[in-house]
Structures are given as structure tokens and as C-alpha cells.
Amino acid sequence: MEAWGEPTFRVKNKIFAMYADANNHHGAGRHAAWCKAKPVNQCLMIDASPDRFFSPPYVGPAGWIGVWLEADCEWNELKDLLRDGYRMTAPKKLLALLKDD
Numbered sequence: 001m002e003a004w005g006e007p008t009f010r011v012k013n014k015i016f017a018m019y020a021d022a023n024n025h026h027g028a029g030r031h032a033a034w035c036k037a038k039p040v041n042q043c044l045m046i047d048a049s050p051d052r053f054f055s056p057p058y059v060g061p062a063g064w065i066g067v068w069l070e071a072d073c074e075w076n077e078l079k080d081l082l083r084d085g086y087r088m089t090a091p092k093k094l095l096a097l098l099k100d101d
């Protein structure tokens with residue numbers, strides 16, 4: 001489902017992730033994914049790797065983490081961030097259906 005001209009990923013109509021296209025003002029010239037996260041994780045990740053992570057506009061103050069989708073993107077790490085965002089958003093009944101990888 002789209003919102004603000006970008007694809008969003010939802011559970012029970014609540015957004016837990018978003019794609020930011022480089023050609024849209026959300027992407028600021030670079031492709032990115034925005035994931036719901038805890039504010040403490042956002043700070044730790046940006047401090048550790050500001051070349052890979054950023055605080056996205058609008059949702060950054062709520063703790064969301066932005067991940068640049070470039071050649072050196074750590075795709076397994078992004079998968080884990082997306083899963084964490086889903087877990088923060090999904091109701092308990094859906095969480096019970098998740099299988100750990």
C-alpha cells in the first residue's frame with residue numbers, strides 16, 4: 001500500500017516499514033528503507049555507522065531507522081530490522097505465528 005507517494009509495509013494497517021525512492025524527496029537522492037525501531041537502537045546504529053544509517057524525516061524522532069540501500073548494504077541486517085519493526089507493530093496473535101530463522 002502506498003502513502004506519501006512511496007510503498008509502505010503494514011500489519012493490521014499499521015506501518016512498520018517504508019521504501020524511500022532516490023527520486024522522491026523522501027530518498028534525498030539515495031534509495032533507502034525506513035524501519036520502525038526503538039529510539040535507543042536508532043542512536044546506537046547511527047553512531048556506529050553514519051554512512052549506512054540515518055534518522056529519516058518525519059518518523060526519525062519516533063526512533064525509526066533509515067538504511068541506505070546501496071551496494072554495501074548488509075541485507076541480512078536489513079531483514080532483521082524489518083522483522084523487528086514488524087514485531088513492534090504486530091498484534092500478539094500474529095506474533096505467535098512467526099517462525100524464527
